[in-house]
Amino acid sequence: MRQLLFFVSAFLLLNAGMFAQSEFTPFFEMGVKSSASFAKAYISDDDVGSNFAGPVVGVRYLHMQTKNMGFLMEVNYNRLSFSSEGTDYSYSFIHTPFMTRVRFPLGRKHDIGLNVGSYLQMVLDHQDDVVFDRRTLFGLAGGIDYGFLLGNMRLSLEGRYHYNLHSNSEDAEDMRSGWLEIGLAVSFRSSRKK
Numbered sequence: 001m002r003q004l005l006f007f008v009s010a011f012l013l014l015n016a017g018m019f020a021q022s023e024f025t026p027f028f029e030m031g032v033k034s035s036a037s038f039a040k041a042y043i044s045d046d047d048v049g050s051n052f053a054g055p056v057v058g059v060r061y062l063h064m065q066t067k068n069m070g071f072l073m074e075v076n077y078n079r080l081s082f083s084s085e086g087t088d089y090s091y092s093f094i095h096t097p098f099m100t101r102v103r104f105p106l107g108r109k110h111d112i113g114l115n116v117g118s119y120l121q122m123v124l125d126h127q128d129d130v131v132f133d134r135r136t137l138f139g140l141a142g143g144i145d146y147g148f149l150l151g152n153m154r155l156s157l158e159g160r161y162h163y164n165l166h167s168n169s170e171d172a173e174d175m176r177s178g179w180l181e182i183g184l185a186v187s188f189r190s191s192r193k194k
Contacts, residue, residue, distance in 0.1 A: 027191040029062040029154055035183025039080050041095045042175045043089055045180040049175075050089070054080035056181055064103060072099045072115055080179075088168070091126035095119050095162070097141050109149045116142045119162060131175055139164040 035056040040049040058076030073124045081090040099117030106112060121137040143160025163178040 024175045025191045026063075026065045027189050028064070029187035029189045031060050031062075031154070031187025032186055033058050033074070033076070033158075033185035034062055035158075037078055037080060037179050037181050039078075039177060039179035040057075041080070041082070041091065041177050043082075043129050045083075050082045050084065052080035052082040052089070052179075053154075054078060054090075056183065060185060060187065062101065062187065064101070067105065068103050070101045070103065072101045072117075073097070073103040078179075087132050089127055090093055090121065091130045091132060092119050093123045094119040096163075097160075099141065111143045111146065111147055113156075113158075114142075115145065115158075115160065121162075121164065133170040136165070137164045137166065137177075139151040143181075147185075149189070152188055152189045154185075156187070158183060158185060 033056070037054055037056045038050040038087070041052050042049055056076050056078045058074050060072065060074040062070060062072045064070035076094065076095050076097070078148060079090065079092040081088060083089070097115075097117055097119040099115040102114040102116075104112045106113075117140070119139055119141050123132045123135050123137070126132045139162055141160055141162040143158055145156045145158030147154050147156035158181075160181045161178065162181070164176045166176065
């Protein structure tokens with residue numbers, strides 16, 4: 001028990017600087033992102049779900065008012081497709097995540113961010129066989145990213161999972177889409193004086 005208490009105390013003391021607000025200047029970042037997306041969506045004659053994949057491109061805005069808390073907004077375009085027995089299926093949508101960012105600085109140049117929030121998904125087009133009775137869907141998203149600074153440019157590697165809160169179909173309640181994104185983002189930082 002004493003050893004556990006010692007290790008917990010040492011960990012908290014060593015990381016106390018991570019949560020201190022000394023010498024922090026609020027900043028914002030604007031940038032672009034590109035990801036690979038892997039989704040589960042439904043074809044009308046397939047009740048189990050099919051594995052769609054495709055690219056994601058988007059723009060983002062991050063605002064950090066404190067050293068560890070901020071918010072992230074994005075507008076992303078997804079185009080996903082799936083092939084089965086010589087038939088191609090596809091759909092595209094725009095989604096707009098609004099997320100809280102919890103940031104853990106790792107020195108002056110590196111950080112890890114946890115992003116949690118919600119999004120709106122607006123389906124632009126889909127083949128008739130792909131089930132999207134609702135054109136606008138709401139969902140939850142969460143992910144992690146690792147970033148490092150090169151001057152005012154921040155490069156980050158990120159992963160995120162999205163899950164629709166209601167069914168794609170008006171007839172079946174259990175047709176909820178979810179998708180995983182893995183990608184890169186390039187952002188440019190601008191600091192503001194307190």
